[in-house]
Amino acid sequence: MENRILTHQQIQYKIRRMAYQIYESNVEEPVIVLAGIRGGGLELTKKIKAALEQITDADILLCQVEMDKKDPLTSGVTTSLKPEQYAGQSVVIIDDVLNSGSTLIYAVHHFLKTPTKQIKTAVLVNRNHKRYPVKADFKGVSLSTSLHEHVRVDFAPRNHGVYLD
Numbered sequence: 001m002e003n004r005i006l007t008h009q010q011i012q013y014k015i016r017r018m019a020y021q022i023y024e025s026n027v028e029e030p031v032i033v034l035a036g037i038r039g040g041g042l043e044l045t046k047k048i049k050a051a052l053e054q055i056t057d058a059d060i061l062l063c064q065v066e067m068d069k070k071d072p073l074t075s076g077v078t079t080s081l082k083p084e085q086y087a088g089q090s091v092v093i094i095d096d097v098l099n100s101g102s103t104l105i106y107a108v109h110h111f112l113k114t115p116t117k118q119i120k121t122a123v124l125v126n127r128n129h130k131r132y133p134v135k136a137d138f139k140g141v142s143l144s145t146s147l148h149e150h151v152r153v154d155f156a157p158r159n160h161g162v163y164l165d
Contacts, residue, residue, distance in 0.1 A: 005151070006141060006162035011124070014140030015044070018122055019051035021138045025120065026058065026090050033091045035063040035079065035111065037103055040096030043155040044124055048094065061085065065093070065110070069103050077110035090117045096153040098123040098139070101132035108134060125151050125162055 006014070026032050032052065036045025042064055049060050063086065068075035079086075093107045104121055111119050122138035127145055143164070145151065150165040 003164040004161055005125075005143065005164050006160075008158065008160040011140070011160040011162065014124060015047045016051050018124075018138045018140060019048050019055060022048065022092055022120070022122065023052060023056050025137075027056075029058055029090045029117070031059045031061060031089050032056075033061045033063055033081070033086045033089045035065050035081075035086075035091055035093045035107065037065045037067070037069075037093070037095045037107060039069075040124075040153045040155065041065070041094050041103075044096050044122075044153075045094040047155075048122070061089075063091075065107050067103070067106060072102060072106035077106055079110070083114040086111070086116060087114050088117055090120075092120045092122055092138070094122045096123065097125045097127060097151050098134075098136050099127045099129055099151075101130040101134040104136075105132040105134045124153060127151060 034045045034049050036042035052060050064080040067077045091111055120137040123136040124140040126136050126139045126142040152163045154161045
């Protein structure tokens with residue numbers, strides 16, 4: 001059974017609100033690095049970047065984060081930006097759904113190898129099933145779900161949706 005949790009319009013509102021929150025925590029920063037985890041996280045990052053560009057003159061750098069979400073330890077984490085491009089900058093790591101926290105913690109660990117000004121995290125859906133000590137600094141919605149339920153984010157053009165399957 002499929003339940004729609006967020007509609008297209010609600011997702012647009014959440015993205016805009018998250019962009020304002022990111023801006024507020026980086027109001028003095030000339031550069032903000034948005035690091036999107038490949039897949040839904042990267043799609044969400046592109047949308048937040050577009051919203052941020054409407055509210056700030058800061059340079060918004062898009063960084064694609066690559067990893068095997070099923071085995072990030074073995075596969076490692078790579079980014080489309082070189083470490084010197086985000087060194088000393090404010091970094092926001094973005095994913096679509098925070099489930100166990102493993103994807104975010106491995107991404108944070110990767111960025112911690114380079115001295116940055118700050119590292120924050122953002123997710124559209126926080127499922128509250130964390131096994132790792134990582135939290136979302138900016139979140140669209142928090143859901144209390146059972147472990148056997150699946151949250152799916154669909155960024156179909158003009159028909160975004162978050163579903164509980």
